[in-house]
Amino acid sequence: xxxxxxxxxxxxxxxxxxxxxxxxxxxxxxxxxxxxxxxxxxxxxxxxxxxxxxxxxxxxxxxxxxxxxxxxxxxxxxxxxxxxxxxxxxxxxxxxxxxxxxxxxxxxxxxxxxxxxxxxxxxxxxxxxxxxxxxxxxxxxxxxxxxxxxxxxxxxxxxxxxxxxxxxxxxxxxxxxxxxxxxxxxxxxxxxxxxxxxxxxxxxxxxxxxxxxxxxxxxxxxxxxxxxxxxxxxxxxxxxxxxxxxxxxxxxxxxxxxxxxxxxxxxxxxxxxxxxxxxxxxxxxxxxxxxxxx
DNA sequence: CCATGTCAAGGTCAC
DNA sequence: GTGACCTTGACATGG
Numbered sequence: 001x002x003x004x005x006x007x008x009x010x011x012x013x014x015x016x017x018x019x020x021x022x023x024x025x026x027x028x029x030x031x032x033x034x035x036x037x038x039x040x041x042x043x044x045x046x047x048x049x050x051x052x053x054x055x056x057x058x059x060x061x062x063x064x065x066x067x068x069x070x071x072x073x074x075x076x077x078x079x080x081x082x083x084x085x086x087x088x089x090x091x092x093x094x095x096x097x098x099x100x101x102x103x104x105x106x107x108x109x110x111x112x113x114x115x116x117x118x119x120x121x122x123x124x125x126x127x128x129x130x131x132x133x134x135x136x137x138x139x140x141x142x143x144x145x146x147x148x149x150x151x152x153x154x155x156x157x158x159x160x161x162x163x164x165x166x167x168x169x170x171x172x173x174x175x176x177x178x179x180x181x182x183x184x185x186x187x188x189x190x191x192x193x194x195x196x197x198x199x200x201x202x203x204x205x206x207x208x209x210x211x212x213x214x215x216x217x218x219x220x221x222x223x224x225x226x227x228x229x230x231x232x233x234x235x236x237x238x239x240x241x242x243x244x245x246x247x248x249x250x251x252x253x254x255x256x257x258x259x260x261x262x263x264x265x266x267x268x269x270x271x272x273x274x275x276x277x278x279x280x281x282x283x284x285x286x287x288x289x290x291x292x293x294x
Numbered sequence: 295c296c297a298t299g300t301c302a303a304g305g306t307c308a309c
Numbered sequence: 310g311t312g313a314c315c316t317t318g319a320c321a322t323g324g
Contacts, residue, residue, distance in 0.1 A: 104303040
């Protein structure tokens with residue numbers, strides 16, 4: 001079981017997410033920004049291995065505008081050595097990697113333009129992981145998409161669109177249960193028809209479910225992951241007190257996490273846990289300490 | 295130099 | 310049908 005956090009490290013004073021405005025796009029600007037982001041990513045990964053945090057989500061902003069028509073630059077070739085070195089570090093330390101394209105990636109959209117742009121964005125994410133030489137256990141997680149007034153049809157649309165995807169995307173793509181629209185049961189139904197693995201988000205599941213307990217839910221999700229996919233990925237968070245339902249906590253609630261971890265252990269499912277907590281590596285380190293006690 | 299508005303991309307929900 | 314909100318850090322501009 002590996003523990004990790006997404007995209008940002010607040011301790012070491014650099015960012016892997018620097019970007020710029022589309023209006024100020026230039027090749028020089030792109031090259032400078034990507035160089036900065038990759039150098040920082042190396043530092044973050046070194047920090048993570050030194051601290052036993054072996055699960056990490058790489059930011060979608062690592063190459064700004066990569067899937068936008070404005071970007072014609074061959075960044076993969078330019079930074080081949082840097083990507084390769086990062087990949088070598090990841091493999092050497094047996095780290096797990098995920099990426100999470102944002103809300104604009106909608107495979108089941110009604111508009112063909114949106115679908116086309118979504119697929120380009122997925123290709124870009126694959127390119128990053130491929131450039132690092134990572135195997136099929138490195139995943140790209142998305143949500144099922146929009147409902148568009150007819151949930152059943154929206155799910156069917158996802159299935160049809162998924163089947164048309166290129167092999168290189170299918171190798172990495174997984175779906176995650178969300179907190180308002182598509183629950184775990186919906187994701188499992190889609191998985192049944194496509195073979196796509198289901199990433200289990202425990203916090204979303206607590207917001208939207210059909211009464212399945214943690215253990216049952218984790219076992220069901222884990223069954224959708226084949227050997228080539230690696231262990232089940234789990235996103236963990238807890239509710240920020242006094243805030244809107246679904247808002248992620250600022251810092252880890254140790255009692256809540258311990259209870260969750262107990263349930264996860266009892267499920268007998270091997271999994272990697274991503275802590276989606278605002279203070280990032282700080283809470284991940286606390287979680288790691290809790291794991292040590294179990 | 296600091297504060298504030300803005301940023302490629304969409305969808306849902308309240309009104 | 311329209312506008313607020315989601316969610317978020319970092320850029321960019323204006324004072």
